[in-house]
Amino acid sequence: MMEQTQPGAARLESIRPGDALPDRELKPDNVQLFFYNAVLWNAHRIHFDAPYATEVEGYPGLVIAGPMIGDWLNQAVEEWLGEDGDLIAIEYSNRAASYIGETLVSGGSVTSVDHATGELVLEVFVKNEAGEIIAPGVARARWSTR
Amino acid sequence: MSSLLSDELLSNIGRQTSPNRELVTRREIRKYAIATGNRQARYLRGDQAPPMFHVALFWDVVELDQLSPDGVSIDALLPKFPLEKAMAGGLHIEYLQPVYPGDWLTATRTLTDIYEKEGRSGPLIFYKVDMRIENDAGEAVILEETTRILR
Numbered sequence: 369m370m371e372q373t374q375p376g377a378a379r380l381e382s383i384r385p386g387d388a389l390p391d392r393e394l395k396p397d398n399v400q401l402f403f404y405n406a407v408l409w410n411a412h413r414i415h416f417d418a419p420y421a422t423e424v425e426g427y428p429g430l431v432i433a434g435p436m437i438g439d440w441l442n443q444a445v446e447e448w449l450g451e452d453g454d455l456i457a458i459e460y461s462n463r464a465a466s467y468i469g470e471t472l473v474s475g476g477s478v479t480s481v482d483h484a485t486g487e488l489v490l491e492v493f494v495k496n497e498a499g500e501i502i503a504p505g506v507a508r509a510r511w512s513t514r
Numbered sequence: 515m516s517s518l519l520s521d522e523l524l525s526n527i528g529r530q531t532s533p534n535r536e537l538v539t540r541r542e543i544r545k546y547a548i549a550t551g552n553r554q555a556r557y558l559r560g561d562q563a564p565p566m567f568h569v570a571l572f573w574d575v576v577e578l579d580q581l582s583p584d585g586v587s588i589d590a591l592l593p594k595f596p597l598e599k600a601m602a603g604g605l606h607i608e609y610l611q612p613v614y615p616g617d618w619l620t621a622t623r624t625l626t627d628i629y630e631k632e633g634r635s636g637p638l639i640f641y642k643v644d645m646r647i648e649n650d651a652g653e654a655v656i657l658e659e660t661t662r663i664l665r
Contacts (some may be wrong), residue, residue: 380532394551407542407571411585416612420584438605439550442565446554454567454609461604461661 376452380486380511389448389476389490394440396432398468404436429467434503437462437472441492441505444474453511455484460505466496479506486511518596518630518637526593531623536571540615546570563613568647568656570623572621591625597639597664608657611649619655621647626659639664 398416405415413420414431421427438460444453466472476492487510494503540560546567547557557564563571576587613619627642640663647656 387525396551400549400551403545404595407545408570411573411587413579413585417585425584434603435566435605436550439564439566439569443550443554445551446565456610457608458565459604459606459608462602464602 372486374502376511379452380481381483383478383481383483383488385478387478389444389478389492391440391473391475391514392440392444392447394474394494396468396472398430400470401430401432401436401468404433408433408435414462427465427467429469432468432470432472434462437466437494437503438505440472440494441476441503441507444492445490445507445509448476448490449509451512453488454507454511456508458492458505458507460492460503462503464496464500464502466502470497472496472502476505476507519628519637523593523595524628526625527628529591529593529625531591533620533622534572535618535620538567538571538613538615538617538619542568543615544569560615563615565609566607567613568619568621568645568658570621572645572647591623591643592641595639595641595664597637599665601638601663601665603660603662604658605661610657611653611655613655617655618650619647620650621645633665636665 401415414425415433416428416430418430421430441460442455442458473495476490479489479491483489490507490509492505492507493501496502543557543560543563547564552558552564556562574587580587624644626644627639627641631638631640640661643660645658646654648654
């Protein structure tokens with residue numbers, strides 16, 4: 369078990385359901401989207417071929433990759449945890465598409481915290497410019513004794 | 515009774531890919547961390563793989579002539595569904611062990627379920643694919659369940 373003198377333990381004690389994770393503004397551009405799909409080896413044209421995405425598929429622009437948006441939910445949790453805990457599970461869905469040029473915001477809040485076991489449940493989101501949640505998620509984390 | 519899902523289609527439940535073994539490298543971790551806008555030093559340095567790095571590690575490395583005109587490759591695990599328009603998908607990931615450069619990981623994907631629901635504007639087909647990622651000792655490292663919806 370953690371000792372009360374550790375800074376991480378003191379921080380855990382102060383966490384309450386409803387605590388907010390910091391918001392983060394995300395402005396992916398086509399270079400970032402290209403890098404992301406290149407590292408996957410994903411050639412789906414809706415992510416890099418603007419004439420194809422708009423004229424053939426009828427999208428308003430280049431489509432931001434769904435799993436990259438999912439990754440930002442993971443980052444929201446990990447940045448909030450810092451060195452104090454580990455992300456142990458996450459579930460999310462891509463509810464609506466978003467497009468290059470949009471500014472997205474990631475964030476979340478604490479749903480529950482067990483001060484004895486160090487287990488936390490967090491609700492996370494990525495919102496679009498209209499404030500609609502395009503990717504809702506639920507994460508589980510565990511406070512570490514590091 | 516289901517109207518869209520034939521017994522033949524449902525017989526694909528349980529289908530599995532052959533295991534895919536890949537090496538985790540510092541270079542690939544760094545590229546993934548940079549591309550996703552990660553801000554944590556241990557990932558940007560490539561000392562440890564960030565969450566969801568496995569998505570890149572196990573994306574199919576297809577050849578150019580395996581791509582359809584839209585740039586997508588056919589997923590050999592999936593049967594031909596009577597509905598084809600893909601809607602929102604969901605992911606559930608469990609991170610059981612950290613991943614470091616030098617690790618060899620093996621992923622096996624299984625089609626675990628196909629079912630139908632009535633949506634507001636017609637029938638929907640759901641399917642689930644499990645990906646089990648294990649290390650060379652056979653221990654589970656990451657478990658991922660994908661749910662996709664077709665309309």
